[in-house]
Amino acid sequence: MHSTIKRTTLYLLQIAISGILMLVLMPIISQYLAPSDFGQFVLAQVYASVTVGIANLGVLVGYERNFFIFEKSTEDSAKLISSAVVFVTFNLVILLVAVYIFQLEISSLILADNTPGDLLLIVFVGASASSLSQYYLTFLKNSGLAKSYAKYMIVNSVINFIIAIWLITQSSFGVMSLAYAWIISNLILLFSLFLTLRKKLPLSFDKKMLKGVLKISLPLTPRVFFGFMNTQLDKILLGLIGSSSLVGIYHMGQTFALTIFQFMTGLDRVFQPEIYRKLFSDGHIDNSYEINNYILPFFYISMFVALVVALFSREFVSLFFSNEYQGSIPIIIILSIYYGVLFFGKVTGLQLIYAKKTNITTLLMFLGIMINVGLSIPFIINWGIIGAAWATTISGIFMAIISYFVAQKYVKIAWQWKIVLLIYAILLIAVMFSIIDYHFSLSLYTSLLLKSLLVFSYIVVGYITNLMSIKKIKELIFVKV
Template identity: 25%
Template sequence: MFSRLKKSKFLKNSILYTLGTMMTPLIGFIMLPIYTNYLAPAEYGTMTTVQTLVGMFQVFLVLSLHGAITRFFYDYLDDVKKQKEYLGSIFLFVILFSSLASIILMIFHQYIGFILFSSIPTVPFYFYMIGIAWVNAILALPMALIRAQENAGLFVAINISKAVLIMLFSIYFIVVLGLGAKSALLSQLIITSLVVVGLLIKQKHFLIFSLNKNYIKYSLMFSLPLLPHVASGWIIKSSDRIILEKFVSLEEIGVYALAAQVSMVLSLFYQGVNNAFVPRYTKLRKENKRKQASKLLKVFFYVVIASGFLSIPIAMIGTKVLSNNSYNEAIWLIPLLILAQIAKGLYYIPVAELFYSKKTNSIASSSLIAALANIIINFSLIPFIGIYGAIISTIFAELVRLALIYRLSTNKQSFRA
């Protein structure tokens, strides 16, 4: 099995997608000396809290339609014109919807900012948040098309270029201009906007812009049930920092955010492998090659377990070497947060079959239950034990979500790993 995988496009794409996806967290890891020496824990806490909220708003601005692209792209392989019409309809709909929604969110910035932020100034951080969420929502579409086309080389080139440019701009804004917590946010907004414009120009020959109601309707029927799934993933991963901001100091949030960012490298490694895994698995199932598809699930399982436990000592040592002493407490939080990431990696396995079968309601229900458990535990524990309450809620929620989705997939006799 492994000798065949060495020659497979899946393995090559997995390596490339992983490299591309992990460039952002790896550069974030490289940036630790800059962040921890030029930003106080409170500034770092502010920056990462805003970045966390970006994820929430991005989820709703794109309506999970990037997932519909990676699924329905294969339904039009025999009709290029319909494929272009389909892609053009989804692209145009998301651009219009996200732009209108972003304008409305900015108009009501005073009211929404008051709800979201306790210690963080609404101006300018709320506007950075909405701007970055908007460009990331649009960016998700051309990146999804690249995944569907299994063009891993281009995917990697874009992510590496984007990550390196954001790093260079961030260093300039932090070290030279002294912009503090705004530095990384401003660089993300500028570079991501340029990447979006470049990709839309490059991919225009794959698109016929229109607003075909049928394409939009059945794509939304597929993607909207995924919203609770995607939103709950954000809740489990990031909502703790929003709740922490109401109960602990920004300094403590900065320490916790550093540990969370380091553990996120593992999560994005899994995501990178999954970026190659899902299109390949979907294609094998469409070709009725169930045995080969099942082998992919097993390989993914082994990758998750081995890389997860290996990453614990590496992450702890790396953080100790690269970070300032004021962030030392973060080192001992990392192993606990990595356990949650391992559970999240295993979760991708049963989801692959349910995603292929278009049983997105099952995915959404398990994620929603886990997210609700996460919120309840956060509010119950954080006021008393602070960041450790956030860690407990994250681990518990990921285990609940994994158990529920595994049960749903086996009940439907769809899990073959």
């Protein structure tokens, strides 16, 4: 292939394929699994991801940071990743033994009484395999091997998709179909990465290197815990206060809305390193809008995805989801605001890391959890899954504003707020219209006409502000590897 294969294109392609497969899988799940059954699997995944994340003790962050110290030495690179993987594997084995011994007690405590006995253990094993795979994937990403990274991630998504579809439609396993697909796909990913990289990264152990990683990672463990809780709290509270059925419906909508954040994640693999370069070069001091001018097109494109998701969620869900999951429509619409706001979180996080204020990041995460809990409990009690979505969104908006002012205190970035607020205003109008459309069921012709006008208005704003053009899109996406 020509040497101008683009890194951003590869990452976006991987995210697009994974997202499309998930969007195809969700309607099939809605046809074969009741919300209560699907909710059991989601809750098992939530508790597994939080617990496995804690068992990692933030080692992945420490490994990624120290990777660049040893990257020029193949032997040292192998020792670094092997030491990290061996240590985390030891922790995960202890965790899995505990889950195996007490799985019935744990299941009865956090899941429904009719949950299959092995569901929790299988999901935990799958989460552990996925966790260990992240170390090898991080090695590929930091080594600039974007094609290899994308290949493994796509294969993992395809295997999970094929096994899940086959088991759901052709077997009587029910919710265990998702668990089996989860564990098999993640184990295949882990062993494939290990076998492929074993010659380049032979197993070894260096106590000194591990200590160096732990010095960085251990202080970040609370941050990792708060990070997991911040992303999973809505489903945990829904499971505790509500039911697994509510969790299933909520997660179905959240998965659809999450495509916004996944798209932004694909873009941030390009703009985050460039923002760091601009900060370290101090160019933003002489040219106050340097970073703003660079980042706004990424922001504009990200909000366009949020706009489309919010506007056309009703049509997608109505066409492809079963009646039991139609309640996920307002969840998608509301969470479109939340994921749109998270774009600024990616920038403020970079500002604080650049200023070496990672301890403040932990405090902000803790504050975000407190606000989320304070809103979620009364909101869920009174309004169920709608309340959970609004609580998450409102707390997300509050934290975006607070994080902005805190980050600006240490590293100032000048923003063209008129353009930013105009873009957010159009997104908010789209969300409000979509909510009205959902509750009052406007005619299909009227609904599509008004939604098309909103999309057209957004594109016009992009051209007027010089944020949207074919040339601009090429400059953003087609960056040489």
